[in-house]
Amino acid sequence: MNTTSENNEFGQDARPQGGPIVPKTANEALRPEKGTPPPARRSRKSRSQIIVFLNFMISLVLMVMIGAGLAVYFGKKTFIEAGPSAAGDTFLVKPNTGVAQIAEQLERRGLISDARIFRLGVRAYKNDQALKAGEYEIKPHASMRDIMDLLKSGKSVTYAVTIPEGLTVHQAFQRIASHEALEGEMPAELPPEGSIATDTLRFTRGATRQQMIAKLTAAQKALVEEIWKRRVSDLPLADENEFVTLASIVEKETSRGDERSRIAGVFLNRLRKGMRLQSDPTIIYGLFGGEGKPADRPIYQSDIEKATPYNTYTINGLPPGPIANPGRAALEAVANPSRTEDLYFVADGTGGHAFATTLKEHNENVARYRAWQRKQAAEAAKAEKEPAVAAPEAAPETPSDP
Structure with missing residues (x-):
């Protein structure tokens, strides 16, 4: 039987030849026609490079944080632990000497183990400007913190x-x-x-x-x-x-x-x-x-x-x-x-003086002093002539009566 072809609204035959008209599905409607390029997509390789870089940066930050934490921990431990000097010493801080110079001098003298840790510790405690000039007695095995506190106190020798x-x-x-x-x-x-x-x-x-x-x-x-x-x-x-x-x-x-x-x-x-x-x-x-x-x-x-x-x-x-x-x-x-009437005095031989108001009394005091001098001289001469005598041995102790 002859049939007339039916055109769609655009005048095109939408039916397959010799078959019924089949409507397009939604996916088919969205699918690009042949010859149209597909949209650009990021490759799997590119995505993996970004992820690797981000992972590296996160790991690096974590490592830095861990390293910094360990550095702070061991630095603080070194700052407060006993110092290396077994004998101690005196240490002179001259006026207008900075923390860096003080730290280097302390390390050279063997009073601290690490100038850098001392310098950073002083700054961490905000004592950069607090250390005073003077001479200080550093005790044996004084820690860096002990030394910092001493120099801050100004209690110098x-x-x-x-x-x-x-x-x-x-x-x-x-x-x-x-x-x-x-x-x-x-x-x-x-x-x-x-x-x-x-x-x-x-x-x-x-x-x-x-x-x-x-x-x-x-x-x-x-x-x-x-x-x-x-x-x-x-x-x-x-x-x-x-x-x-x-x-x-x-x-x-x-x-x-x-x-x-x-x-x-x-x-x-x-x-x-x-x-x-x-x-x-x-x-x-x-x-x-x-x-x-x-x-x-x-x-x-x-x-x-x-x-x-x-x-x-x-x-x-x-x-x-x-x-x-x-x-x-x-x-x-x-x-x-x-308030006396004394007019004279002379040594009396005992470290003091004999006082007098008249010349007659004074002359008597002088005569007594001269006699004392002669006696002292005679005793000294006699002691020089006498041979030295050994001291007797001590008698053995005997138990006392109860």
């Missing part, structure tokens, strides 16, 4: 220089010049006699000799001014120079605190009466000055008559200046002397 009462300025300068912990040169000129305080100064290594001298002279000036203002009103002394001069003579005459004010009273009584002071230490200063009498040089009778500006056996009144540096006690004794 201290030294002392002592100027005893009765030293001259020259002798005081010798002590300061010879102190190994002090630095710097001495002044070219000596200050006036009596102008150095008799005191003990404490300091840390690095202090200068001129600093010590400046402190001692300032302290003596303030002390003299303070005591001079508190003096009794009837002292026969014109000014501070005469005040210090007499105090220096009292200082050289006795070291006993219970006699200073009485000896000061004797000299002041003699000044009031116009009598010469006749003080033996002024003879010595007039002959030898601030350097002092050599230990092997005796005082001769002829020395008493040698005229010098300081020899109070040959001059009237006080010498032109002090003969030593007086201490506070001697200055106080002159400013507030004992």
Whole structure:
């Protein structure tokens, strides 16, 4: 039977020849026609390279974190554990020294095991600017943290220089010049006699000799001014120079605190009466000055008559200046002397003095002292002539009665 072909809406025959019309499925409708290129797809190889790279980066970050953690752990452990120095030592930090320099010096001295760990530890504790200059005593096996805390505390090793009462300025300068912990040169000129305080100064290594001298002279000036203002009103002394001069003579005459004010009273009584002071230490200063009498040089009778500006056996009144540096006690004794009529004193052989108001009493005291001297000399000569006797063996101990 003849049939007429049916056209679709576009005029094209959608039926297969000799068959019924079959509609297209959804997938077939979406499928590209032959000759149309497929959409681009990322290859499996490309995807695997990205994943490998990401895995590598994650692993690297983890390894860095683990490494950093281990470094912090072992660094902190090293920072707080016992140090390598078995004996300890002193360590000097000079002013304006940075943490890096301190760390390197500590490692070179064998006081720490690793300068880098010390430096990082100090910074971790935020003590970069807290370490203080000074000399420190590092204890045996001190840890890095112990050393950091010590340098932060500023508790450095201290030294002392002592100027005893009765030293001259020259002798005081010798002590300061010879102190190994002090630095710097001495002044070219000596200050006036009596102008150095008799005191003990404490300091840390690095202090200068001129600093010590400046402190001692300032302290003596303030002390003299303070005591001079508190003096009794009837002292026969014109000014501070005469005040210090007499105090220096009292200082050289006795070291006993219970006699200073009485000896000061004797000299002041003699000044009031116009009598010469006749003080033996002024003879010595007039002959030898601030350097002092050599230990092997005796005082001769002829020395008493040698005229010098300081020899109070040959001059009237006080010498032109002090003969030593007086201490506070001697200055106080002159400013507030004992009220007596004593005009004389002489050694009594016991370390003290015998006082007298008249020349007759004084001569008796002198005679007693000379007799004591002769007795001492005789006993010493006898001891030299006698042969040495061996000490007897100790008797064996016997048990005591119950």
